[in-house]
Amino acid sequence: MEYSLVTEVYEKIESTTKRLEMTDYLVDLFKKTPKDVIDKVVYLTQGKLYPDYMGIELGVAERLALRALAKVSGRKEYEIEEDLAKTGDLGETAQNFLEKRRQVSFFRKPLNVERVYQTLDRIARATGEGSMDLKVNLLAGLLADASPKEAKYIIRTVTGKLRLGIADMTILDALAIAYGKGKAMRDIIERAYNISSDLGKVAKTLAEGGIEALKSFRISVGNPIRPMLAERLSSPAEILEKLGGKCIAEYKYDGERLQAHKSGDNVVLFSRRLENITSQYPDAVELIRDHVKAGDAIIEAECVAVNLDTGEMMPFQELMHRRRKYDIEKAAKEYPVSLFAFDVLYVDGKDLTLEPYPVRHKVLEEIIEQSDRFQIAKYIIVDNVDDLERFFEEAVEAGCEGLVCKSLSSDAIYQAGARGWLWIKYKRDYKSEMTDTVDLVVVGAFYGRGKRAGTYGALLLAAYNHEDDTFETVCKCGSGFTDEDLQNLPKMLEPYRIDHKHPRVESNLEADVWFLPKMVIEVIGAEITLSPIHTCAKDIIRKGSGLAIRFPRFTGRYRTDKSAEDATSVDEIVEMYRRQLKKIEAE
Ligand code: ATP
Numbered sequence: 001m002e003y004s005l006v007t008e009v010y011e012k013i014e015s016t017t018k019r020l021e022m023t024d025y026l027v028d029l030f031k032k033t034p035k036d037v038i039d040k041v042v043y044l045t046q047g048k049l050y051p052d053y054m055g056i057e058l059g060v061a062e063r064l065a066l067r068a069l070a071k072v073s074g075r076k077e078y079e080i081e082e083d084l085a086k087t088g089d090l091g092e093t094a095q096n097f098l099e100k101r102r103q104v105s106f107f108r109k110p111l112n113v114e115r116v117y118q119t120l121d122r123i124a125r126a127t128g129e130g131s132m133d134l135k136v137n138l139l140a141g142l143l144a145d146a147s148p149k150e151a152k153y154i155i156r157t158v159t160g161k162l163r164l165g166i167a168d169m170t171i172l173d174a175l176a177i178a179y180g181k182g183k184a185m186r187d188i189i190e191r192a193y194n195i196s197s198d199l200g201k202v203a204k205t206l207a208e209g210g211i212e213a214l215k216s217f218r219i220s221v222g223n224p225i226r227p228m229l230a231e232r233l234s235s236p237a238e239i240l241e242k243l244g245g246k247c248i249a250e251y252k253y254d255g256e257r258l259q260a261h262k263s264g265d266n267v268v269l270f271s272r273r274l275e276n277i278t279s280q281y282p283d284a285v286e287l288i289r290d291h292v293k294a295g296d297a298i299i300e301a302e303c304v305a306v307n308l309d310t311g312e313m314m315p316f317q318e319l320m321h322r323r324r325k326y327d328i329e330k331a332a333k334e335y336p337v338s339l340f341a342f343d344v345l346y347v348d349g350k351d352l353t354l355e356p357y358p359v360r361h362k363v364l365e366e367i368i369e370q371s372d373r374f375q376i377a378k379y380i381i382v383d384n385v386d387d388l389e390r391f392f393e394e395a396v397e398a399g400c401e402g403l404v405c406k407s408l409s410s411d412a413i414y415q416a417g418a419r420g421w422l423w424i425k426y427k428r429d430y431k432s433e434m435t436d437t438v439d440l441v442v443v444g445a446f447y448g449r450g451k452r453a454g455t456y457g458a459l460l461l462a463a464y465n466h467e468d469d470t471f472e473t474v475c476k477c478g479s480g481f482t483d484e485d486l487q488n489l490p491k492m493l494e495p496y497r498i499d500h501k502h503p504r505v506e507s508n509l510e511a512d513v514w515f516l517p518k519m520v521i522e523v524i525g526a527e528i529t530l531s532p533i534h535t536c537a538k539d540i541i542r543k544g545s546g547l548a549i550r551f552p553r554f555t556g557r558y559r560t561d562k563s564a565e566d567a568t569s570v571d572e573i574v575e576m577y578r579r580q581l582k583k584i585e586a587e
Pocket of ligand 1: 228229230231250251252253254255256257272302342377404425
């Protein structure tokens with residue numbers, strides 16, 4: 001297929017402002033395209049060589065493209081730069097210069113799609129020593145045989161600036177028209193895309209095998225599935241109503257979504273945007289390899305950095321350490337992730353995406369050997385507002401964003417690539433920020449694990465209630481302690497140790513060790529939230545709930561100058577909570 005057929009369509013697309021016309025041009029193009037190159041044509045029209053998830057990018061630096069252009073046009077680089085300063089588009093500059101080319105080759109072979117694609121592919125893959133020169137030479141070779149118009153598009157493609165703005169959905173529409181008729185067909189094509197994330201593969205399967213081939217299009221391990229997304233509501237009553245009065249409510253962990261593809265011992269991880277992020281999470285790869293009891297499987301999980309010594313979930317920002325290229329192993333040691341699995345899409349040859357969620361959830365429970373670091377997302381099955389609200393508070397306090405409530409109905413399939421009402425997220429519609437530190441009383445402690453074995457993993461902290469002369473718990477705090485603090489804490493607290501909860505302490509939690517309310521420490525948290533667990537200000541803001549400090553952290557100051565009764569009071573915490581509420585603009 002001649003490349004000029006493709007560039008003619010590019011020109012038309014660039015000159016139209018109407019989406020329908022754009023689709024028509026694509027339909028014409030696809031009809032003219034031989035079946036064996038349709039995948040390549042599809043990728044090229046989106047300025048790509050492969051589906052995004054393969055991570056092979058064109059993006060040749062403008063400098064290199066300019067060198068190739070100088071070579072072919074017989075001009076100096078500075079002349080090209082001058083023209084580029086005027087046009088602002090190296091593609092257009094290329095067209096200008098090739099129109100004025102000094103030596104026109106009489107033996108110019110017309111370019112075909114295969115050659116353009118293969119050359120661009122070699123350019124994209126060239127790495128290492130000498131690769132710059134190789135890229136320039138390959139590009140120059142292509143430009144030498146290109147017409148000025150073709151050169152314009154080749155340059156734009158190779159520099160990652162072919163901006164025809166053709167959305168995936170437009171390509172699907174055009175394929176449906178070019179190869180069949182009717183909406184039913186469109187749905188089948190779209191589903192194939194949603195379960196493969198590969199438009200080229202879908203186009204080729206359709207062109208070669210017709211709609212029948214697409215109907216039997218299968219999920220394959222290694223090809224990411226476009227993620228199912230949630231709608232949002234802000235009242236538990238509405239959520240329950242929308243989900244038929246009953247749903248499964250799950251913690252909405254605040255980490256990074258992973259779609260894990262396991263084939264034997266080989267594990268590949270895709271992000272929410274379907275980039276391959278396997279190298280960022282060697283620890284997650286290992287967890288999946290060790291804990292998923294299936295040969296082949298595709299599961300989805302949220303990965304969260306968790307302090308293993310205390311069991312506390314860390315804020316999402318901790319995962320940023322995984323973005324860097326180097327020292328991933330170090331980051332994985334310092335901030336290891338835990339996985340919370342929430343769906344399974346495929347197991348040993350069986351596509352589960354069309355099964356209802358209760359079935360998928362059961363399979364998930366069967367194939368995952370749970371451990372401290374790899375769990376099924378915490379859930380309850382719920383049919384009333386109160387329980388849902390309480391579970392929500394518990395989730396927020398534990399460090400989650402809220403809940404994802406999911407339909408239990410028999411048609412609750414995995415809607416790949418769609419945001420629908422089978423999943424409804426419930427996040428807070430306010431945000432609070434803690435700006436002040438608080439001084440809290442140590443009333444209990446929990447034994448540590450791992451590095452903290454032999455000392456305390458977290459302290460149970462309380463605020464003072466003047467009216468009742470009691471100490472009401474407000475958080476478990478395990479962060480901010482230095483190694484020295486940890487070593488000294490058991491000694492420092494020993495004088496206050498008692499073998500039962502002190503009568504002035506109000507706690508729903510069972511600590512491993514209890515103390516006389518004496519020691520006061522300074523703590524800062526991210527915010528104050530409602531809590532079904534802590535007793536601070538119980539029933540004051542909402543019936544059945546107390547207040548808790550989220551992500552508490554010891555500042556390093558032991559307030560030896562304060563007695564327990566001088567600690568921050570419950571009233572102050574209530575006041576802080578009220579002051580800090582701010583409405584979040586709906587997303
Ligand atoms: P958000 O910023 O709210 O995460 P989003 O557009 O990325 O928005 P949504 O579909 O609105 O995604 O919310 C679902 C997201 O929540 C998933 O992408 C996933 O990363 C995360 N998540 C955490 N826990 C769960 C869970 N138990 N079930 C489903 N998704 C979960």
